[in-house]
Amino acid sequence: MIHPATEVGFVSDTIGYGVFATARIPKGTITYVEDIFDIRVSPQAFAALDTGYREILDKYSCIDVAGTRIMSWDHAKYMNHSCNCNTIDTAYCFEIAIRDIEPGEEITDEYGLFNISEEVDLACKCPSCRGKLRPSDIDIYHPV
């Protein structure tokens, strides 16, 4: 479940939709918590799905250490990656704000910590943009 002071908004034609703060969210605030309503798909169930369903899960889910895809039931699934993210996954099924987030600011995440299995081109284009997500990002950026 994503923080209640958030809403979905349009980012750009390239990125699509994202999640924006509707009120100030101070650094250290829990911004997302996995809950029982989230959809969990095992690697075996994922492999048995039709291509269209796999594409949806690839776009809107994260992958835990067991390879299970987790798709939020609420608008948390629209949270975009940024190489200069303002929230980060804790590896304990919740995420926190790593700096103050102002009303209207897009809430972003570090997808490099989501156990991705292949390279993904990035569209965030922030000044520190890495250009691509890589499966090795979790090993490289986790300590940072």
Ligand SMILES: [Zn+2]
């Ligand atoms: Zn980037």
